Amino acid sequence: MVPCYIDMFYPQVGIATLELLEKLGVEADYPFDQTCCGQPMANSGASSQAKATEELFIRNFADYEYVVAPSGSCVHHIRNKFTAADDTPERRRVSARVWDLAEFLCDVLRVHEFPWAEFPHQVALHVSCSAIRGLGEQAMSERPNDPWFSKPASLLEKVKGISIAGFDRPDECCGFGGTFAVTEEAVSAAMGNDKLERMGATGVHHIVSPDMSCLMHLQGCAHRNRDDFKFLHLAQILNGSAE
Amino acid sequence: MKPIDHARNALAFLEDQTHEQAFDKLIWGLRVRRDAAAREVPEWEQLRTLASGIKEHTLSNLAHYLELFEQRATGNGVRVHWARDAHEHNQIVHDILRSRGAKHLVKSKSMLTEECQTRPFLERRGIQVTETDLGERIQQLDDQPPSHIVGPAFQKTTRDVAELFHRVYGSEPDRADPVYLAGVMREHTRPLILQADAGMTGANFAVAQTGAVVTVTNEGNADLSGNVPKLRICSVGIEKLIPGVAELAVFIRLLTRSATGERITQYTSHFAGPRDGGEMHIVLVDNGRTQRLADERFWPSLKCIRCGACMNTCPVYRRSGGLSYGSTYMGPIGIIMMPSFDIRRHSELPFASTINGSCTNVCPVHINIHEQIYQWREEMNAHGEFSTTKKAAMNLADKLLSHPEAYRAVTAAGEAAVKVLPHFAIYNRLNAWGRHRDIPGPAAETFHQWYARNRGRPNRPAHPAQETDTPTEGTDRGRA
Amino acid sequence: MGAREDILTAVSGRGPAAQELPLIPDFHRGAADLIGLFAAALARLDGKAVTEPVADLQRWLSDSFPDAHRICSAVPEVTGTVTPAAFTDWAAPADVDVTVVRTPLGVAETGSILVTENELGINTIAVLAQHLVVLLDPADLVENLHDAYRHPSFLHTAYAVLLSGPSGSADIGGVTVHPAQGVTTLTVILSPITQPSFGRKTQS
Numbered sequence: 001m002v003p004c005y006i007d008m009f010y011p012q013v014g015i016a017t018l019e020l021l022e023k024l025g026v027e028a029d030y031p032f033d034q035t036c037c038g039q040p041m042a043n044s045g046a047s048s049q050a051k052a053t054e055e056l057f058i059r060n061f062a063d064y065e066y067v068v069a070p071s072g073s074c075v076h077h078i079r080n081k082f083t084a085a086d087d088t089p090e091r092r093r094v095s096a097r098v099w100d101l102a103e104f105l106c107d108v109l110r111v112h113e114f115p116w117a118e119f120p121h122q123v124a125l126h127v128s129c130s131a132i133r134g135l136g137e138q139a140m141s142e143r144p145n146d147p148w149f150s151k152p153a154s155l156l157e158k159v160k161g162i163s164i165a166g167f168d169r170p171d172e173c174c175g176f177g178g179t180f181a182v183t184e185e186a187v188s189a190a191m192g193n194d195k196l197e198r199m200g201a202t203g204v205h206h207i208v209s210p211d212m213s214c215l216m217h218l219q220g221c222a223h224r225n226r227d228d229f230k231f232l233h234l235a236q237i238l239n240g241s242a243e
Numbered sequence: 244m245k246p247i248d249h250a251r252n253a254l255a256f257l258e259d260q261t262h263e264q265a266f267d268k269l270i271w272g273l274r275v276r277r278d279a280a281a282r283e284v285p286e287w288e289q290l291r292t293l294a295s296g297i298k299e300h301t302l303s304n305l306a307h308y309l310e311l312f313e314q315r316a317t318g319n320g321v322r323v324h325w326a327r328d329a330h331e332h333n334q335i336v337h338d339i340l341r342s343r344g345a346k347h348l349v350k351s352k353s354m355l356t357e358e359c360q361t362r363p364f365l366e367r368r369g370i371q372v373t374e375t376d377l378g379e380r381i382q383q384l385d386d387q388p389p390s391h392i393v394g395p396a397f398q399k400t401t402r403d404v405a406e407l408f409h410r411v412y413g414s415e416p417d418r419a420d421p422v423y424l425a426g427v428m429r430e431h432t433r434p435l436i437l438q439a440d441a442g443m444t445g446a447n448f449a450v451a452q453t454g455a456v457v458t459v460t461n462e463g464n465a466d467l468s469g470n471v472p473k474l475r476i477c478s479v480g481i482e483k484l485i486p487g488v489a490e491l492a493v494f495i496r497l498l499t500r501s502a503t504g505e506r507i508t509q510y511t512s513h514f515a516g517p518r519d520g521g522e523m524h525i526v527l528v529d530n531g532r533t534q535r536l537a538d539e540r541f542w543p544s545l546k547c548i549r550c551g552a553c554m555n556t557c558p559v560y561r562r563s564g565g566l567s568y569g570s571t572y573m574g575p576i577g578i579i580m581m582p583s584f585d586i587r588r589h590s591e592l593p594f595a596s597t598i599n600g601s602c603t604n605v606c607p608v609h610i611n612i613h614e615q616i617y618q619w620r621e622e623m624n625a626h627g628e629f630s631t632t633k634k635a636a637m638n639l640a641d642k643l644l645s646h647p648e649a650y651r652a653v654t655a656a657g658e659a660a661v662k663v664l665p666h667f668a669i670y671n672r673l674n675a676w677g678r679h680r681d682i683p684g685p686a687a688e689t690f691h692q693w694y695a696r697n698r699g700r701p702n703r704p705a706h707p708a709q710e711t712d713t714p715t716e717g718t719d720r721g722r723a
Numbered sequence: 724m725g726a727r728e729d730i731l732t733a734v735s736g737r738g739p740a741a742q743e744l745p746l747i748p749d750f751h752r753g754a755a756d757l758i759g760l761f762a763a764a765l766a767r768l769d770g771k772a773v774t775e776p777v778a779d780l781q782r783w784l785s786d787s788f789p790d791a792h793r794i795c796s797a798v799p800e801v802t803g804t805v806t807p808a809a810f811t812d813w814a815a816p817a818d819v820d821v822t823v824v825r826t827p828l829g830v831a832e833t834g835s836i837l838v839t840e841n842e843l844g845i846n847t848i849a850v851l852a853q854h855l856v857v858l859l860d861p862a863d864l865v866e867n868l869h870d871a872y873r874h875p876s877f878l879h880t881a882y883a884v885l886l887s888g889p890s891g892s893a894d895i896g897g898v899t900v901h902p903a904q905g906v907t908t909l910t911v912i913l914s915p916i917t918q919p920s921f922g923r924k925t926q927s
Contacts, residue, residue, distance in 0.1 A: 002690045004644070004650075004654075006690060007654065007689050007690040007691055008654050008685070008686065008689055009684075009685065009686055010686065011686050011688065011689055011690035011692075011693050012686075014690035014693075014694075015690070015693060030694055030698070032647075032691070032694070032695070032700050033647035034647070035644045035645070035646075035647055035650045036644040036650075038644070040640055040644075041637055041640055041641060041644075043598070043617070043620070044620065044624075044633070044637060045593070045617075045619075045620030045621045045622075045623050045624040045629075046624055046629075046637035046640075046641075047621050047624065048624075049637040049638060049640065049641035050641070052641060052644075052645035053641065053644040053645045055645075056644075056645050056647070081617070129597070129598075129599035129600055129601070132600075133599065133600035133601070133603075133604060134600065140601075140604060141278065142278075142556065142601055142604035142605045143281075143288065143604060144278045144279075144281050144282040144287075145281065145282060145284075145285060145287055145288065169271070171601075172558055172601075173558045173597050173599035173601065175558065175597065176597065177596070177597025177598065177599070178597075179594070180594065180596065180597045183250060183594050184249070184250045184253060184559070184563075184594070184595060185250070186250070186253055186254040186257050187250075187253045187257065187559055187562050187563055187595075188597075190257050190263075190562045191558050191559075191562060191597075194267075265896075269896070269897040272897065273897075286748075286750050289748075292745075293745050293747060296742065296743075296744075296745040297744065297745060299739050299742045300742040300743065300744045300745070302738045302739055303738050303739045303740060303741045303742050304741065305734040305738060306731050306734050306735045309730070309731065309734070310731070319881065320881075324726075325726040325727040325730055326726055327726045327729055327730060331726060375904060376894070377892045377894040377895065377903055377904075378892075378894035378895075381894065381895075394893065394894050394897070395894070396894050396895065397894070397897065399895075399896075400896060401895055401896035401898070404895050404896070421895040421896055421898040421900045422900045424895055425892060425895060425900040425902075425903060428903075429902065429903065429904060432904065433817070433904065436904065437814040437817050438814075452878075453877065453878055455877075461890070461891050461892055461893070461903065462890050462891065462892050462902075462903035462904050462905055463850045463890045463903070463904060463905030463906070464903065464904045464905070466846070466849075466850045466884060466905065467847075467850055467851070467904055467905065470813060470846045470847050470850065470882070471813055471814050471847055471851070473813075481730065481734070486744060488872040488873075488877045488878070489747055489869070489872060489873075490744075490747065491872055492747070492867075492868040492869045492871070492872040493747060495868055496832075496867075496868050503893070505767065505768065506764060506767070506832065506833045506834075506887075507768075507833040507834075507835060507868075507885070507887045508887065509768055509886065509887050509888040509889065509890060509891055509905070509909075510850075510884055510885075510886060510887075510890075510905070511835070511884065511885040511887070512882070512883075512884045512885075513877060513880075513882065513883040513884065514881075514882060515880065515881050515882070515883075516881030516882075517881065518813065518840075518846060518881065518882065519840075527730070529726075529729075529730050529733065533730065533733035533734055533737065534733075536733075536734060536737045536738040537733075537737040537738070542737075542738050542739060545738075
């Protein structure tokens with residue numbers, strides 16, 4: 001599954017995801033009539049306007065054993081909030097079988113190496129709130145007694161040459177929030193700028209995330225500030241196609 | 244009546260960089276200290292679960308606990324009153340004061356009395372009201388509501404307070420020293436406490452087993468307000484009930500750690516009966532709580548113990564300031580409580596959130612705050628609170644995204660692609676994606692176009708819901 | 724009255740489905756050095772613990788508060804200038820410099836001590852005085868708040884307060900200052916009971 005905004009603005013992330021899965025021996029299909037998971041409408045409270053889109057999604061994907069997307073926010077929506085569509089066995093099947101790419105690689109494929117990939121740089125890893133608190137892909141700072149783990153980091157660490165820099169307030173929201181980025185534009189940009197400042201304070205020039213929506217927002221803030229960062233999706237680095 | 248425009252208030256706050264940066268730093272500091280306190284308690288998550296379970300049990304038996312509380316309190320010599328709404332509460336309080344000839348009331352912090360607007364009600368009827376909580380008093384002197392439920396004046400810098408005290412008390416305007424300023428306050432307020440006719444407190448908890456009202460303060464101002472005057476009035480929201488002192492221990496262990504990272508406050512006070520020669524009144528207040536209790540989505544907000552952890556962690560709250568919400572309760576808990584008081588006025592608050600979930604995970608009583616924020620958005624839609632432009636944008640998105648061919652046609656044209664994504668944006672009068680942030684550039688081709696060109700468009704169209712043939716080709720098979 | 728019935732009716736049959744009240748464990752860690760834990764916790768909120776034995780409390784008091792003129796003592800170990808019984812007006816302890824009282828309960832987890840009308844006589848002597856000195860028998864020290872709330876005082880008193888430090892506030896710029904409206908200093912002296920305290924009622 002390729003999210004709508006990746007389809008439109010960052011097709012290279014969809015391409016990297018497909019190529020990576022194929023390198024790993026997965027037979028991956030791309031249902032051509034897919035469009036969107038319905039999140040833009042659902043998150044706005046427009047549940048009735050999300051229904052048709054969600055049901056189209058279900059029709060496109062109901063028969064697959066795994067539905068994989070390079071997007072924590074979409075997968076969180078499909079797995080945990082797919083309530084605009086009618087609650088049918090197909091709907092439940094899709095919700096139960098959808099995976100964020102990072103989860104799929106860790107928990108299903110259990111990938112140990114990416115021999116075709118090399119990235120000799122220090123990176124800042126940003127994991128989205130959807131992935132952390134919605135999908136449980138990483139321990140959250142709000143629960144300080146939980147043992148540390150991070151699925152995206154564990155994958156990145158397997159890439160030759162890479163090092164992951166720690167930064168302050170590591171899992172504070174980046175400020176995208178979907179429609180929030182437009183309706184509360186000033187706060188959204190302030191949050192994005194603060195995040196860039198904290199990451200930049202480590203000296204990194206590369207910012208990586210398993211979620212392109214956060215990166216789209218941060219990239220927009222960075223360009224306006226004329227900051228010098230490169231933004232890459234996890235799939236691109238693991239696929240060895242980081243430009 | 245126009246809804247509160249949180250976005251505009253937030254913009255004004257952000258443009259004042261000094262205040263925003265100081266506020267964000269101060270409030271985040273509370274979150275950091277809260278984390279350290281939680282780390283010290285290995286059973287922290289277990290305590291949260293217990294607290295949530297105790298509240299849920301109590302709310303599922305509220306009539307029983309209210310009656311038990313009333314019975315015990317009455318047996319202790321307390322007079323218990325009941326108020327259906329803010330106005331009844333204020334009238335009861337006023338009647339008590341008037342009938343005793345009380346003209347000057349000192350009070351400790353109570354968000355319930357903020358909710359009921361008790362102070363202006365009494366002042367209009369000739370009763371002098373002095374807040375004794377330092378932060379509340381600061382806001383009272385500046386004619387502003389609280390900006391945070393634990394530290395009402397957190398949105399002010401020390402310099403702001405120095406200027407305010409200079410205006411009001413004639414103290415040194417340039418001495419931005421918290422020790423000095425607290426001394427100024429003590430000097431002016433202590434005589435007022437000693438001369439007061441009556442004292443009023445709120446309640447952090449109401450213990451059914453003992454009929455006691457429990458207050459938690461750093462200053463001891465509830466102990467002063469509640470003990471110095473002979474007449475004591477306690478305002479208690481009905482959701483403050485807990486079964487007994489064994490349960491109280493769980494909450495006292497969680498409350499201050501969640502709020503400021505300390506293990507406890509300096510004064511944890513239990514008022515079960517009047518002082519010798521005095522009288523004590525308790526006013527149990529509904530004011531919309533029973534209505535919320537009946538709502539299966541929103542009743543969990545009644546578990547709230549007013550710790551403020553949710554707003555401390557909220558990145559939106561910290562950057563927009565507590566006053567930007569224009570309401571009694573602010574931040575995440577405010578967003579889920581306020582619409583039930585006035586849905587129109589607060590119809591935009593649920594959108595002052597990125598639904599990131601941090602609040603839910605610091606809440607000591609496991610309120611699913613971010614999920615309720617999401618549900619309030621749906622409620623706003625159902626209630627007809629969307630503007631016509633927003634409705635139009637949603638309808639357009641609906642049509643486009645549920646029709647694959649139309650979607651592909653619109654997105655294939657490079658320039659048009661930019662318009663589709665922030666389509667929901669057109670209802671925002673600031674039309675704002677590009678104000679502080681650059682618009683993403685359109686790609687040369689979409690993924691659909693790339694796939695069609697490089698992999699060939701597959702023959703199989705999307706299944707209608709009724710088809711049941713089992714696919715064998717094109718299914719993702721993982722490596723085991 | 725209408726409001727009472729309306730509210731009780733309104734809460735009945737509403738809200739979450741009936742839930743059992745959870746059982747609360749005692750969360751003991753079996754800490755050995757309760758006095759050390761207590762002193763450290765009290766210090767966090769800027770209270771002081773005197774853990775070395777004090778042979779002459781009267782002398783300690785005059786050494787520690789040389790400028791104190793009005794001393795309200797609620798304990799037989801110390802002679803003050805007044806006792807709680809001297810006050811009829813609860814605002815009158817405002818000019819007390821030091822109040823001395825014995826507590827029946829200390830809590831190691833939080834550095835707290837309990838006082839009620841049983842120990843105080845007049846509640847305001849604890850909060851209106853400039854300084855508060857509290858005698859605590861180490862045998863009355865418990866590990867945590869779960870233990871503390873089993874104390875009978877919480878069931879049988881009109882006013883009970885757990886004090887964990889001198890009055891303070893962080894309301895101005897988030898900086899903690901002392902005092903706010905209450906006592907300026909709180910000192911807890913570890914002092915075994917040798918004689919029954921003034922006003923101390925027998926526990927049943």
